[in-house]
Amino acid sequence: MNGALWVAHLLVGIPVLASVLTLALRRTPALAALVATGAGLVSVVVSFVGMAVAPTRGVNLLQLREPLRVGSIEMPFELGSGPSTVAVAAVVAVVAAAVLVFTRWYLADDDRLAQFAATVLLFTAAMMLVVHARDLVLTLVGWEVMGWCSYLLIGHWSRKESARRAAHKAFLVTRVADIAFVLGIVILAAGAGSTGLDAVVAHWSEGGVEPWVRSLALAFVVIGVLGKSAQFPFQDWLPDAMEGPTPASALIHAATMVAAGTVVLAQLFEVLVVADGARWLLGLATAVTMVGAAVLALGQSDLKRLLAWSTVSQVAIMLSALATTTKELGPDPALFHLWSHAVFKSLLFLTIGWLSVVAGSTLAVALRGSANVHQLARVAWLFGLLALAGAPFVVGGLSKEHVITTAYEGAIGAGGPGVIVLAALLVTVVLTAAYATRAHLVVAAALPDGESLDDEARMPSAPVIVALAVLTVVTVVGGLVLLTGLFDIHGVSPWWMLLTVVLILIGGGTVWSARSRTTDGDPRDAFVRTPRQRALADGGLGFDTAYRRVVVTPVLGLARVVAFLDREVVDGYVRGAAASAGIAGWLTERGHRREAASGGVALVALGLLVAAGTAVLAWR
Amino acid sequence: MTLQMQWSLLLPVLLPVAAMVLVLVVDAVAPRARLAAPVIGAFGLVGGAVTALPGLVATGPRLTLCTPAPDGRCLWDGGPLASTLQVAALLATLAVLALMSIRRAGVIEVVLLLASASGAAAVVASRDLGTWLITLELATLPVIALVAWRDRRAAAHGALTLLTTSLVSFGLLVLGTALWVTATGDPTLTGQSLAAAWEAPETRTLAGLATVVLLAGLAFKLSAVPFHAWTPTTLTSGPLPVSALLASASKLAAVGALVVVLAPYDAVVGGRPGPHVVVSALVVLTVASMLVGTVMALRQSEVVRLLAWSTVAQAGWILLPLTALTVAGRQAAAAYALVYAVASLVAFAAVRAVHGWRVEDGRELTAYRGLLRRDPVAGGTLALALLVLAGLPPGVIGLVAKVVALRPAVAAGLWPVALVAVVAAVLGIAVYVRWFAVLFGEPEAGAPARPRSRRASLAVAVVGAAVLVVTSVLPQLLVGLVS
Structure with missing residues (x-):
């Protein structure tokens, strides 16, 4: 077996075995968490080896063995690897390791620490399976295991009624969308006579297929992706999932669950790009989502929920790149944004997890000035938000530039929803800059005189500091990953860069100036004035009620x-x-x-x- | 007249007869050798079964007792179907001999069993009305004596019932035989002479009437409704091994006899007018047996009586494929009868193992509560037998037999009968599951004590259950055996 394939199997296998081992050691939670963290770090090393031995573009890496036959369907059950695959796998491994390191400190007193760590590992393994799968059945297995693990993680504090409800809601909403996902996969596999990804792509991307059947199958897959990625109209489960422990949120938001849809659609890219119906569906849903979620993020009174809505908005940006891209540009702009989003979003979540321990809450009111606890917290929060806002040259800025360029190319070059998505993207850039500025202003505000946050008991352990520092550094210089050539990305136009800088300045400046008009220094109050509006924003525009009705x-x-x-x-x-x-x-x-x-x-x-x-x- | 003879084909019948003679001689010479009779009997039965084995795999014709050409008729056919039934009937009799317990079986019992077995083995192979009639009675009459061979008033009552019905049955059979010979002018059961008789309207009516009367006579032996009245009485009052004999070997003999009578209809079944009288008579017997037997079994709480009514219901299932009047139908009937015979033998053996050899009272369903826990071997084999009778997995062979039995009837277009059969099958599940469910649960304090000498019964139950398990795993064994 080729080295890259060994890496692929190890990256799926190590977390699974470690998960079982961790669960077996649950009587000694400290040891179990140590084992889990060790496995996470080993995975990081393996994934770096994978980047070194990555196959070059266009080389088809598959095991040679007889596919399993079930009736008239072939099931090869293969894992594969490729340049963008190893990059995504590496970031998943890094985020998972950081989350595990953070968990050891954050949940040190929790009586079910070992179970949590085991679930995190299993979750990671499922994501690795989806990333490396070259068989739709394996994709489906990873997809469903992720759904189940997210249920367990969100409902980890199951003694809380709200956590149980959030877990149920996440499970049911994604399950409903999964109906379509399974249907789509069945149609794809039945048409191709094989569940192998290459056979499916080859069959469905050729000209002989009925266009409406192809669009229908892909539209089903897209609906499943919209559910898992919390896009309109399934978006409401993700903010509620903030009831879970912060490390779980970091994992779900940054590297696994919500990003899985992007990975699957990127694997099916060659079919998606010729399925216009599915592209329109994806483009419209993501355009609505990215703007709506950014507006809601601005109005949240809870900063963790602000980050959740920002995830919804950012995942919409990734998916919109897939909806608008052309055959020449390929899916890599979306995967690159996934990569950078994973880095800076995990940084933001882990930082706010630390700050919430300091402040005792994730409400904006309580977190006011909490970044003063440590210089690293201030720096991490600042750079995370800069990347989120898309400031030039930090990792998020680079990838967002590429998405905008892709949408522009799609809008002028090919049909599809390019124009609408481009307009939505530009609006979202303004809004994102606005809520990022707000988040920074609240957390980094100066403390009133006489107050101090120097509390040694609330300082995280040294490994957590190291993990946060590493993530901060990667956030700043992560754009250098483009030099490795793992992502197949074309250049960006300086004019577009200039335009986005202007837009960011408009958004950030508006919020900055609004600060002085509010009494408590939270610029939100200048936009969301009445209590009724605040309740509406915190309730996600009442979608929960709509789901029930x-x-x-x-x-x-x-x-x-x-x-x-x-x-x-x-x-x-x-x-x-x-x-x-x-x-x-x-x-x-x-x-x-x-x-x-x-x-x-x-x-x-x-x-x-x-x-x-x-x-x-x-x-x- | 000279008959061409091939002795080897007659051995399955001659060996039990020889054993019977030998038992009598030994008894006359050495009356004290009590074990001699059952041992010689067992050897006779096994020998007969072994000599019938080549017929199972034979491909060529196995005819003997043939009259000289040109229009030679053969009075004996040892083909695969007949050989299968012979082996089954002889081994079933052997099992009954084991149930009787080798020490208690006296000379009389052994001789009567051997006589009945040789009759059963002969009737399935006979092809002329004389042999057929005599050997059929030879298979039946010794059983009456076996039922009565107990100093118990109820047993005498049961034997009397059986005797009455047997006499009526014999009368009908003789009448039917006479009508058949009148219609066809031929004492052998061959297709050509029946087809010739079917040409002319007068002889056609006569042949149809002959067949219906013969069917009525055979329905007594098969205990099909409305000729079933003796079954519950006799089975519950006689000794349990004899009841097992009536439910297995006698049933196989009756099925064999029926197959022999219906075989000539191959020649007329596609013609115009077809044999509608025979089909409707068979349909009436089938439907009535299935429904009456099942609903009556549903209401029984005494286990042997339940088994007796289930025999009636299963007779309907045996008749079901015969309604098609095809080769496949006759094979399916034989296959079903085989499965039923093995399953009911296992059930009777398990009941015998639970109650011992002379207990006629307390055979209520409640006595079986928790049997699986306090007596796993008897309980397990009984449970398997009940599942096979109900046609539920893991007793797959019961289900296969039911499907095999339904197929010819459906192929012949007899949809209403198939529908009734499905209803009966569903009700039948309720019958056996009632008993099956009792086997689970907590044993009661007042459960009957385990009888001491029951090794033979357990052996019969285990061997039979093993046969059921093997055929459940490899159903093609059974299907291939008769087709």
């Missing part, structure tokens, strides 16, 4: 009708059959009451009568 209530009503039909109508026949059998038995028994030797003769006579009757009938 539009989906839950009708489904429950239908379920009641079906249960009634089953119990009263269908079961009625069953009970009736039982009763009639009983009555028939009683009647027959009456006919057999006398069992004397002569009693048989009566029946014999009856039998003879029947025989004679038949004979007479026959005598024609």
Whole structure:
């Protein structure tokens, strides 16, 4: 087996084995967490080796063995590797390791630390499986395991009613979208006669396929992706998932769950690019999502939920790149944005996790000035937000530039939703700069005189400091990954760069100037003035109610009708059959009451009568 | 007249007869050798079965007792179907001999069993009405004596019932035979002479009437409704091994006899007018047996009586494929009868192992509560037998047999009968699951004590269950055996 394939198998296998081991060691949580963290670090090393031995572009790396045959469907069950694959795998490994390091400190007193670490590892393994899968069934396996792990992680503090509800909501909403995902995969596999990714792409991207069937299959996949990535109209589960521990949020938002959709669509890129219906669906949904989520992020009173909405918005940006890109540009702009988003979003989440320990809450009011606790917190938060806002040359800025360029190329070069997406992107740049500025202003505000946050007990352990420092450095210089050539990216125009800088300055400046107009220094109050508006923003525009009205209530009503039909109508026949059998038995028994030797003769006579009757009938 | 003879084909019948004679001689010479009779009997039965084995795999014709050409008729056919039934009937009798317990089986019992077995082995191979009629009675009459061979009033009552019905049955069979010979002018059961008789309207009516009367006579042996009245009485009052004999070997003999009678209809089944009288008579027997047997079994709480009514219901299932009047139908009927015979033998053996050899009371379903825990071997084999009878997995062979039995009827277009069969199958599941469910759960304090000498019964149950398991895993064994 080739070195890159070894790496692919190890990256999936190590977290799985470590997860089992961690769970086995759950009686000694400290040791279990240590093992888990060690496995995470080993994965990082392996993934770096993978980057070194990465196959060059265009080389098809597959194992040679007979595919499994199920009926007329071939199932190769193969893992594969490629340049962008190793880059994404590396960032997943890094984020997972950082999350595990952070978890050891953050959940040190938790009685279910080992279970949490095991779930994080399994989650990572599932994501690695999706990243490396060259078989749609393996993709589906990883996809579903991620759904299950996210349920466990979000509901980790299951003693809290709100955490249980959030976990249920995340599970149910993504499950509903998964119906479409599974349908899409079934159509794709059935059409190609194979679940192998290469066979599927080869079959569906050629000209002989009915365009509407291709668009339908891809649209189903896109709907599943919209659910998993928390895009409109499935977006509402992700902010609620903030009920989970902060490391879980970092993992879900940065490297795994919500990013998985981008990876899957990038794998199916050659089909997606010729499926116009699916591209329109994806483009419109992401355009609506990125603007709406950015607006909501600006209005949140809880900074962790602000980050959640920013994730929704940023994932929409990634997916919009896939919706607008052309065949020549390829899917790599989206994957590069995934890469950079993973870095800076994990940095932001881990920082706010630290700050929330300092402040005792994630509410903006409580976090005010909390970055003063440590110089690193201030720097990490600043650079994370700069990357989020898309400032030039930090990692997020570079990748966002590429997405905008891609949308522009798509808008002028090919059909599809390019123009709408480009307009939405430009609006989103302004809004993102605005809420990033707000987040910075709140957290980095000067403390009132006489207050101090020098509390040694709340200082994280040295490994956490190191992890945050590493993530900060990568956030600043991560753009250098382009030099490795792992991402196939074309250049960006300086004019677009200039335009986005202007837009960022407009957004940031507006918020900056609004600060002075508010009483408590939170610029939000200048935009969201009344309590009613605040409640609406915190409630995600009431989508939770809409889910209940539009989906839950009708489904429950239908379920009641079906249960009634089953119990009263269908079961009625069953009970009736039982009763009639009983009555028939009683009647027959009456006919057999006398069992004397002569009693048989009566029946014999009856039998003879029947025989004679038949004979007479026959005598024609 | 000279008959061309091939002795090897007759050995399955001659060996049990020789054993019977030998038992009598040994008893006359050395009356004290009590073990001699069962041992010689067992050897006779095994020898007969072994000599019938080549017929299972034979491809060429195995005819003997043929009259000289040109219009030679053969009075004996040892083909695969007949050989299979012979082996099954002889081994079933062997199992019954084991159930009787080798020490208690006296000379009389052994002789009667051997007589019945040789009759059963002969009737399935006979091709002329004389041999057929005599050997059929040879298979039946010794059983009456076996039922009565107990100083118990109920047993005498049961034997009397069986005797009455047997006499009526014999009368019908003789009448049917006479009508058949009148119609066809031929004492052998061959297709050509029946087809010739079917040409003319008068003889056609007569042939149809003959067949219906023969069917009525055979329905007594098969205990099909409305000729079933003796079954519950006799099976519950006689000794348990004899009941097992009636449910297995006698059933196989009756199926064999029926197959022999219906075989000539191959020649007329596609013609115009077809044999509608025979089909409708068979349909009436099938439907009535299935429904009455099942609903009556559903109401029983005494286990042997339940098994007796289940015999009636299963007779309907055996008749079901025969309604198609095709080769496949006859093979399916034989296959179903085989499965039923093995399963009911296992059930009777398990009941015998639970209750011992002379307990006629307390055979209620409640006595079986928790049997699986307090007596895993008897309980397990009984559970398997019940599942096979119900046609539920893991007793796959029961299900396969039911499907095999349904297929010819459906192929012949007899949809209504197939529908009734499905209803009966569903009700039948309720019958056996009632008993099956009792086997689980906590054993009661008042459960009957385990009888002491029951090794033979357990052996029969285990061997039978092993056969059921093997055929459940490899159902093609059974299907291939008869087709």
